[in-house]
Amino acid sequence: MSTATETQRHTGPAPAAAPSGAPGAAARLLRWWPAAALALLIVAPYSALPLPGLLDGPVGSPGSLQLLATCLLFGALATGYDLLLGRTGLLSFGHALYFAAGSYATNMFLLEAGLPFALSAVLGLCFGIALAVVLGSVSLRVTGIGFSMVTLAFAQAGSLLVARDPGGITGGEEGRAAPADLLPSALVGIEHTANLYWVSLAYLVLTLGVVHWAVRSPTGRVWEGIKENERRVEVLGLRPYGFKLTAFVLAGALAALGGLVHLLLTGGSTPQTTTSDFTLSLLVMVVLGGSGTRWGPMAGGILYTWADHRLGDLAGSGAVADLPAVLRVPLSQPLFLLGVVFVAVVHLLPGGLARLPSRLSSRPAPPRGTTKENRRP
Amino acid sequence: MSTIVLLTMTGLGLGALYFLIASGLSLIFGLMDVLNFAHGALLSIGAYGTWWAASGNLPGAGSGGAGFVLAVLFGTAVGTLAAVVLELAVVRPLYTRPREQVLATVGVGLAVPALLSGIWGPDALTFPGPRALSGTFGLLGAQVPVNRLVLIAAAVLVLLALRLFLGRTRHGLVVRAGVEDRAMVTALGIDVRRAFTLVFAIGGAAAALGGALGGLYFGSVDPRQGTSLLIFAFVVVVTGGMGSVTGAAVASVVIGLVQQFANYYTAAGLGDLAVVVLLAALLLVRPSGLTGRLA
Numbered sequence: 001m002s003t004a005t006e007t008q009r010h011t012g013p014a015p016a017a018a019p020s021g022a023p024g025a026a027a028r029l030l031r032w033w034p035a036a037a038l039a040l041l042i043v044a045p046y047s048a049l050p051l052p053g054l055l056d057g058p059v060g061s062p063g064s065l066q067l068l069a070t071c072l073l074f075g076a077l078a079t080g081y082d083l084l085l086g087r088t089g090l091l092s093f094g095h096a097l098y099f100a101a102g103s104y105a106t107n108m109f110l111l112e113a114g115l116p117f118a119l120s121a122v123l124g125l126c127f128g129i130a131l132a133v134v135l136g137s138v139s140l141r142v143t144g145i146g147f148s149m150v151t152l153a154f155a156q157a158g159s160l161l162v163a164r165d166p167g168g169i170t171g172g173e174e175g176r177a178a179p180a181d182l183l184p185s186a187l188v189g190i191e192h193t194a195n196l197y198w199v200s201l202a203y204l205v206l207t208l209g210v211v212h213w214a215v216r217s218p219t220g221r222v223w224e225g226i227k228e229n230e231r232r233v234e235v236l237g238l239r240p241y242g243f244k245l246t247a248f249v250l251a252g253a254l255a256a257l258g259g260l261v262h263l264l265l266t267g268g269s270t271p272q273t274t275t276s277d278f279t280l281s282l283l284v285m286v287v288l289g290g291s292g293t294r295w296g297p298m299a300g301g302i303l304y305t306w307a308d309h310r311l312g313d314l315a316g317s318g319a320v321a322d323l324p325a326v327l328r329v330p331l332s333q334p335l336f337l338l339g340v341v342f343v344a345v346v347h348l349l350p351g352g353l354a355r356l357p358s359r360l361s362s363r364p365a366p367p368r369g370t371t372k373e374n375r376r377p
Numbered sequence: 378m379s380t381i382v383l384l385t386m387t388g389l390g391l392g393a394l395y396f397l398i399a400s401g402l403s404l405i406f407g408l409m410d411v412l413n414f415a416h417g418a419l420l421s422i423g424a425y426g427t428w429w430a431a432s433g434n435l436p437g438a439g440s441g442g443a444g445f446v447l448a449v450l451f452g453t454a455v456g457t458l459a460a461v462v463l464e465l466a467v468v469r470p471l472y473t474r475p476r477e478q479v480l481a482t483v484g485v486g487l488a489v490p491a492l493l494s495g496i497w498g499p500d501a502l503t504f505p506g507p508r509a510l511s512g513t514f515g516l517l518g519a520q521v522p523v524n525r526l527v528l529i530a531a532a533v534l535v536l537l538a539l540r541l542f543l544g545r546t547r548h549g550l551v552v553r554a555g556v557e558d559r560a561m562v563t564a565l566g567i568d569v570r571r572a573f574t575l576v577f578a579i580g581g582a583a584a585a586l587g588g589a590l591g592g593l594y595f596g597s598v599d600p601r602q603g604t605s606l607l608i609f610a611f612v613v614v615v616t617g618g619m620g621s622v623t624g625a626a627v628a629s630v631v632i633g634l635v636q637q638f639a640n641y642y643t644a645a646g647l648g649d650l651a652v653v654v655l656l657a658a659l660l661l662v663r664p665s666g667l668t669g670r671l672a
Contacts, residue, residue, distance in 0.1 A: 091476070138657050145412045145479070146619065149611040150660065156608045157653035164644075276608065280483055287480055333495040339488025346481045347470060 041201055044068065045194035054306075056313075062193040066265070067309055069193070069200040071302040073261055076204040078285040078301030079211055080254035085283070086292030087215055088247040089227030094135070094151030096278040097158045098252040101128040102259025103269040104162065108169055110182050117183055121260055128256025129249060136248035140241060143230070152276060159274040170271075177268035187264050196265050203261045207254055208298065214250060223247055227292075277335075281308075284342045290354025299353055304338075311337055379519035384637045386516070390525035390594060392633025393532030397587030398610035399617070399625040400539060401580020407556035407620020408569075408576050410475045415463055415482040416584055417607030418489035422459045423585025424504075424598040425493055427452030431505045441507040449589045456585020457578050464577035469570065486604065494600040501599035504592035524593040531590055535583055536626050542579075543622065552576055556620045609636075612656050631655075 106124030289300020617624030
């Protein structure tokens with residue numbers, strides 16, 4: 001993948017690079033970390049390394065691989081969502097709609113029309129993109145928070161439609177399982193979890209690549225301009241609408257593809273992926289990791305998904321059940337913990353986890369005074 | 378005819394509920410550029426506070442007569458207090474960062490329903506309303522539930538009170554001026570932050586009252602009620618034009634009626650979709666909403 005070369009280009013004039021000796025070599029090695037991490041992730045299914053506390057079983061066991069694959073999927077999804085929030089400054093509350101569209105539409109083409117998987121996947125993806133084009137072109141007529149509310153309203157309509165189960169095609173509250181006989185046999189069943197894991201990894205690498213490439217393109221520069229000051233972009237003679245729609249559709253397409261991966265990973269479509277809570281959790285991931293940064297949304301997505309699963313286990317564990325009610329009640333609600341953590345991150349950690357190293361290293365003099373003064377106005 | 382009367386009254390009742398949430402939401406948004414995602418949580422707090430008091434946990438409060446009024450007052454007071462705490466503890470520290478203010482309220486909006494469901498369980502609880510409000514009365518041949526009237530009356534009272542407050546008092550003048558141009562009001566040496574807390578308190582009171590009355594309307598309270606009503610309140614705020622209380626009132630009535638009539642005359646559940654289609658159609662014609670105020 002292009003991650004290694006991009007990193008090289010990016011850190012070209014790094015001031016840390018010493019003329020010679022060990023520090024320079026270390027810095028050179030350090031910039032290859034994405035490639036090393038990718039290599040590690042590729043071979044992970046072959047590992048029997050136990051990570052007590054982090055995972056229930058050894059890394060290569062189906063349960064752990066399933067969790068890791070979900071983490072990677074949501075890392076990618078958050079990266080795609082940040083194309084809107086962190087890169088273009090569009091706060092969409094309806095991203096779940098395109099994710100669910102990819103999953104449900106593909107499932108429908110499989111179940112109702114009995115089409116082969118590859119064709120269903122392409123059609124499902126096209127449906128997600130078409131939906132993003134239509135709804136994006138309407139909701140982008142409003143700017144600012146109005147846009148957020150309109151995207152939320154559309155997503156809510158989609159969620160209601162799925163819940164009402166029109167003609168029995170969405171399965172309502174239960175969702176619908178994908179037909180195992182129509183899926184590629186290498187992607188079905190617990191013994192093929194490693195393949196699904198690699199599919200998730202491939203989706204993550206693809207999303208990172210597409211987002212990096214798009215952000216560096218001329219269009220990406222305009223997105224940055226729109227995020228900073230939309231009026232100025234207009235004064236330069238460019239129409240922000242088209243550029244915003246491009247970002248919206250690209251993010252929608254990535255989300256629809258993610259829905260497809262989710263369909264394979266969970267073996268069906270679930271109504272939970274259509275709810276506004278789902279979009280809000282994407283928002284939490286992005287802000288937790290650091291909006292508008294290269295690795296932040298991915299890290300936030302992975303961390304959130306892992307914490308979500310582990311908090312669920314913690315909530316159901318005996319240690320929590322023995323606590324006094326004052327502690328037990330909040331601890332048994334994963335959403336409560338996530339909400340509180342989110343508020344804390346927004347207050348105490350502006351820029352998310354991605355800004356944490358630079359904030360720690362520059363603690364004596366916070367850069368540009370963006371944090372200290374503003375916290376106590 | 379009787380069906381139309383019943384649908385109209387039900388739609389107006391629902392619209393009243395939307396207005397109680399949307400008015401505060403609209404004012405907060407107009408003044409502070411903050412979309413308060415915790416507003417539904419304030420409604421839930423009001424609903425649970427009223428339920429708690431009316432279930433006999435508060436001395437003097439109960440499910441009938443003056444006891445019920447006391448329970449509603451208690452629920453509203455708890456909601457107002459929660460709104461003030463929310464403003465002071467969560468929103469104010471992020472004064473110069475509107476985007477992050479919105480995000481922080483998202484966190485509160487996730488946490489509060491989860492906490493409520495942790496304390497009182499995720500299932501709907503029966504709401505102990507007074508017997509006098511659970512009956513029906515005849516209107517043009519239709520049997521209309523009495524609680525619809527209570528909701529409509531409460532919404533009209535809140536609308537009148539808000540208009541009097543905004544139009545006739547000095548604080549109201551500051552809020553109105555702040556909605557128009559916050560920078561100018563600050564430049565005149567007026568502390569807008571006090572107006573923020575005030576608007577949060579008013580919005581919280583209206584939302585909590587909406588929660589108490591929503592308990593009457595639905596006959597039950599559950600932790601997700603606030604959030605689901607909030608989404609329609611968003612639709613109302615966009616439709617009515619941001620920051621306009623009158624716009625919110627008109628839009629609430631329209632949305633409530635459209636929803637009820639569409640639910641009855643088409644398949645059940647299509648009313649929710651009809652509202653969103655209406656919103657999309659309106660945005661294509663008038664991107665700034667009914668009253669022409671832009672975001």
